[in-house]
Each structure stands twice: as structure tokens, then as C-alpha cells.
Amino acid sequence: MARPRNTQERRAQIVTALLTVMAKQGYERASIVAVAAEAGLTPGLVHYHFKSKQEILLSLVVCLHEARRVELDARLARAGDPVARLLAFVDAHLDPAADPDRAAAACWVTIGAEALRQDEVRRLFEELTRGQAGELRLLLTDALRARGRTTADVEALAAGVLAAIQGCHHLAATTPGVVPAGSPARTVRRMVMGLIDSQSSAASGRPGRSTGGKAR
């Protein structure tokens, strides 16, 4: 007698529609009507399943994050030594085979921009980013140890790696022309290795290699 519950599917439909529309129009311009149309639904129904537009956005952020999570777990499971695991993190985010969705990259840029001005979005975004940073620190620590380096700067290194990844999405989304195809994953891997190798040895405290400023 009661209708079968279909809230879960409906919510997924709507979130996916927001992803699509937002990638083209940005968040503000992704009107509920447009999202509903993209999902093949009516505007009223959208608000039946979500209490506000912001709630859809938050859902989308969680969704996109979980997709990365899944990708990452699969790669970590296949990876062997600590260094390979660290590089798996990079690949999970940048390997073109992993994230075939150009729309998702555009969305991350938009989400970042929204995080600047919607507190709820910022909170969620920060929490997720913090989680990623934490995980990355663990991976980095293991890799550094496996290479016999100190783990002193691990926070700064993690931030740098996250930044490079985020920056690649940003650049690829906004200025595809300057990014050679397939290069981001490779280049970021090399940057990561460069960071590790330039870390001083754990025992001696002398640098792996010199860097920066007074370099050479």
C-alpha cells in the first residue's frame, strides 16, 4: 500500500545531476530547476528529498570524496612497499584511468570556492581535507622511514603533496592547454620522490641533497 521507498535512489539522482550542472554553470547558477531537469525530476520533488540546496552540495562533496576513497583503497591494497603505497595515493587522485570524470575535477574547483564562503561547506571540506592530510602523513612517514630519512617535516610535505594534486585538478580544469596529457600523475610522482630524497638522513641529520635558496 505504501509506496516503496525510493529516497536513496532519488537522492543519488539529484546529487549526480548537481555534479553535472555545477561543472558547467557553477554552484550559484546551478538552479534547482536546472538540477531537477537534469535529473528528470521536478523542482518540488528536489526539496522533498533535500531540505535545501546546500544540503545537496554537501551530499555531493561526500560522494565525490567517497569515490576517491574507494579508488585509493583499491590501489593501496595492490601496492607493496611503503614508497609504492605513497605513490598510489598520488595516482588515486591523478591517474587519468582513475578519474575519467572531467566534471568531477571542475566540481572540486567549485567546491573549494564555495568553501570560502559557506561555513557548512568549509567545515565539511576542511574535515575531509584534514583526514586526507592525516592519511598522507602516515604514508609519507612510512616511506621516509623505509628510505632512512627523518620524518621531521612530514606536515609540510603532506601539505605540499595535497597542494600539488589539488593544483593539477585546478589547472587541468581551467587551462587544459598548458597541461600535457597524462603528465600530472607522472610529474607529481617525481615531485613527491624529490621531496623524500631531499629530506635529511634520519641518523646523521645531514641533508639528502641540498635544495632551494643557497642551493648548490
Next chain:
Amino acid sequence: MARPRNTQERRAQIVTALLTVMAKQGYERASIVAVAAEAGLTPGLVHYHFKSKQEILLSLVVCLHEARRVELDARLARAGDPVARLLAFVDAHLDPAADPDRAAAACWVTIGAEALRQDEVRRLFEELTRGQAGELRLLLTDALRARGRTTADVEALAAGVLAAIQGCHHLAATTPGVVPAGSPARTVRRMVMGLIDSQSSAASGRPGRSTGGKAR
């Protein structure tokens, strides 16, 4: 007899106001009324000096870009060898002493997001980014040669460096907590050096150091 022109000052005033408001509210929410209020003007006057809101945004992009440009030129003038010049590029964008303006970083994130959906903004943003990439390629080429490395991957490297810089701004703006103070400049310098040193030697063709996937 005639009233003296003050368009230049007014335009600067308005652009600065947009910078301020946009950093907090994003572009869409930076209403003309809000921008005018921030600048101490009336909305009508804003449209007397700019034909549209978009035109203010484009002006702001040019402005911010020029500020970086000036900073970069000053640092290049002081830098000595090719490697120092390359690192000066990084510092010009990330040295906290250089860009004390937290608002500017937030704006770059927003600008990137707008570039996704406003063609005019994209065109301008792309042109400027392309210019930066070109300059960076030159600096990289010189640095690689000075170190006796091939210049084969220079495009990918330039993209990677730009991405890392942009990503640092992004991360610092959206999730300041995960970025240790002052670390971005230092970390990116190390990533840049890592990229150079992992490039194969010009003569032999053998890699400087291994990297990536099967990384030893």
C-alpha cells in the same frame, strides 16, 4: 571649466572593493550593491565606470596578475644563477613576505572557479596562465641546462610547478589549518629541485635518479 576626470581612481577603488568583498563572499554573492558600499559609492556610479560586473572582475584579474608580475621582476633582478632565478619564480608567488594579502589568494581560487563558466574570464585567465607557463619554461630550461639535464619534459615540469603553486594558494585559502606557516614556499622549492634532479642527464640520457611506479 570642465569637471576633472577621476575615472582611473574610481575604477581602482571599485576593483579593490571587489577584491575585498569577493574574498569573503565569492563572485556571485559579491553584489554590486555590496561592492559599491565597500567602496563608499552608489551602485549607479559603479555602472557608470564599468559597463558590467564582469568587466570589474576582468579588471581585477589583470590587477592581481600585474602585482605578481612586479614582484617577480623585482626578484629576478636580484637573482643570480639560473637555478636561483627559477626559485625566485616560486618565491614570487608563495613567499609570505611577498603576498601578505590573504584576500588575493582567496580571489585566485574564485577566479579559477569563474573561469570555468564565463568565457571571457576563461580567455583572459588562460592567456595569463599561458604567459606564466611560457616564462616558467624558459626559467626551467636555463636551470636544467645549468645542471646538465635534458630539457625534454619541460612542458610537463612547468605545468607541475604552476599546479603546485596554485594548489598552495587553494589549500591555504580553504583549509589554512593543514598548511604549516611558511611552509609552501620551502616545500615547493624542494619539489622543483626534485624535478630538476630527477631529469636525466643531457649527455648520457640516463636518469638523474629513478622515480615513479617501480621506484626503487
Next chain:
Amino acid sequence: MARPRNTQERRAQIVTALLTVMAKQGYERASIVAVAAEAGLTPGLVHYHFKSKQEILLSLVVCLHEARRVELDARLARAGDPVARLLAFVDAHLDPAADPDRAAAACWVTIGAEALRQDEVRRLFEELTRGQAGELRLLLTDALRARGRTTADVEALAAGVLAAIQGCHHLAATTPGVVPAGSPARTVRRMVMGLIDSQSSAASGRPGRSTGGKAR
């Protein structure tokens, strides 16, 4: 379960309101707010049913045209010989019994003025006018033949008749004082007959009566 659609009625309501307001204020001054108030609706709702103000205008043009069309068909059905049918065309547009709506005449003037500067309006207006001219040519041709006249100038004649009709609306709307009540239909009928009778005979080629320049 679903809410019943009422778009058709609403659109009709809004179009009628535009007719009323536009007759008094002209198109530009017929603001959406004024039209909505006239229709007893809110401005937002007007834009829910019409995507732009222009679309309302286009709808109104079609509406007014259809009303004439209906009137004309009724009269043609009642008319007997070719000449009577031709005069029915005149009456359908000018008989005060046919078009009791003073507002409609004012609107046609306004519509003509808008056609001068809105391409979409011009296109529609032209198409409809062209259709009328075509029909009028047919009626004229039949009437001329019935009277044994050549059909040589039929295009110019049709244009003249249309102009006279349009001009009557114009004059009646802008300067009612100079138009004796009920005279337009009668006078235009006489002008039409004058055109026919001054056309040369089909066989002989000699004019029915002299006219123009050196007219004696």
C-alpha cells in the same frame, strides 16, 4: 495527486493584461509589475509563465491577429460575389461592430513601433502582414476579374488597401477627433472601389478612368 495545469489560462490572462496596459502606456512603460497588477498576479509568476517580456508581446500579436482572422473568416463565409468578399476584408478590420476594442487599435500602433526595433517582433509582424497581403491579393484578383479589369497592379493595390486600413487604426487611436464615427469602413470601401474602377479593362488595355498627375 499532481497539481492541475493552468498555464493556458494564466498566459491568456497575462496577454490580456498586457493588451490593456500597453494600450494606455505603450510597450516600454508597460512594466511587468504593472502587467502583473492588472492581471492580479505577482511579477514572479509572470516570468514563470513567460520567459521574457518580449514573449508576452509576441503572444499578444498572435492573439490579436487570430481575432481578426476569425472575424474575417466569418464575413467571407457570408459574402457572395468577389467584390463583396473583397469589401468583407475591409469590414473585418474596420467595421466598428467587428472590432469594438479601442485598445486593440492602440496596440497595433504600438506593435508597429516595436517592430521597428525588436527583430523578433519585426519578423513576426512581417510574416503576418505578408500573409494578409497575400490573401488580399487573391481577393483583389477575383474582384478585378469579375469586373473585367487587368490584375496587373495587384501588389500595389493590396499594399494601398492594407495601408489605408492600418492608417485608419493609427488615426483613430491617436487623433480620434478627426475621424467621424463609423466613417473609416465606409471611406475605405469607397477607396477600394475607386482602385478597382480605375484599373484598365482587361481586354482593351485602356484605363477605366483617368487618374494621377495630369488628371483632369
Next chain:
Amino acid sequence: MARPRNTQERRAQIVTALLTVMAKQGYERASIVAVAAEAGLTPGLVHYHFKSKQEILLSLVVCLHEARRVELDARLARAGDPVARLLAFVDAHLDPAADPDRAAAACWVTIGAEALRQDEVRRLFEELTRGQAGELRLLLTDALRARGRTTADVEALAAGVLAAIQGCHHLAATTPGVVPAGSPARTVRRMVMGLIDSQSSAASGRPGRSTGGKAR
């Protein structure tokens, strides 16, 4: 010491500019800024010479009317008999050689539309039209008498002729395609002659020729 007065030239300049801009944009959209630009002046100066935008429009109406007036007087001076004088009236308004200005025709359409909603414009327009109608009645009366017809319907006839002329301008301006080149003057002349010849004889009271309704 005092500047030489140039008000007259300036006013003429501005009125001409309104003519040009209004022909393309209509009255409402003919902004003071646009008119000033067209005249090569500044907006402030326009209001120095005219107290309001409406006043420019009224000036333009007078101007256009005077131009017709001059044209008409010239033709009347050359015309001989009463019928020729009557037809001169038609030609003064429609002869392509007389009114080479396509913009003027468009303006008359626009002016008519404005007369519907601006009282001052209506008053002026009505006064001028009434004047024309009066003059036309005189010409018609003379022509009818010369042809031995009654002058009974002269008001209705004058209205019809004015309507036909106005309608030709309207049609030519809005739908040039349906008006064969050069035809308006010729066709209206024939309509005018038709009106005269269908008027009943002065003495007998029997119609010149049958017309309309039961016209067989």
C-alpha cells in the same frame, strides 16, 4: 567677452540626433547619452539646452512637421487646378523624391505611438493633425466643387486620405517588402480620385458611381 550664442545650432543638432537614434531604437531606448553621442555632445549639455527629454521630442515633431509644410507649400505653388492641388498634398507626403528620409517615416510611427501615452505629445500631435485635416478639407472641397460633386462627406474623406498617407508610412517603415517601390504615391492618388468620383453630384444628389455594401 560673453560667449557667442549657439543655442539654436545646438538645439538643431540635438533634435537631429534624436531623429537618428529614435529611428533605430525607439523613443524610450533613445537615451540622452546616446543622443548626445550622436550629436557629438555631452549628456549634461543636452539638458542645458532642453529642460527634458520630452521637450526634445516635441521639438522634433515640430521640425518634421515643418519640413512637410515646406514641401507642401512648394508643390501647391506649382499646382494649377484644384484637383492638381489636392494631389499635390498626397505627393508632398509620399513622393519618394520629396521625403528621401527613411528615418523620418520611422519617426512618425514612433511619434504616433508616443502620442498614445504622453499627453503633451498627444496634444501637439493632435493639433498638427487637425491642422492638416483642415487644410485637406479645403483642398478636397475645391476639388469636389471643380468636379461638380457635393462636399457633404468632406470630413470623412479627409480622414480617409490622411489615414492612407499615414498608413503608407507605417507599412513602408515596418514591412518594406510588401510595398512595391514608388507605388504609395501612385496608389493613394488613385484612391483619392476614386473617393472624389464616387461622391454624388452636387445638383442631382445621385451618386457618381455606386460603391461598397450592395455594390454589385
Next chain:
DNA sequence: GATGAATGAGAATTCATTCAT
């Protein structure tokens, strides 16, 4: 669950007019 009409609060933009210079 679902529909789609309805609302009301802004949004950018335009513009006649005023006024200090």
C-alpha cells in the same frame, strides 16, 4: 511521493536628471 504553480526577496542594469567644477 510527486507535481507544478506561486511567492518574495534580491540580482544586474539603465537612465533622466542634477550639479560641482
Next chain:
DNA sequence: AATGAATGAATTCTCATTCAT
């Protein structure tokens, strides 16, 4: 006379959200 900045009201249009059905 002339300039051009400044104002303030009005305009079209958008949209998240609500709600009767």
C-alpha cells in the same frame, strides 16, 4: 557654455523555497 561624475528610482529577470492538490 560645457563637462562628466553622481544620484536614485525603476526595470527585467532569477531563484530557493513553499504549498495546494
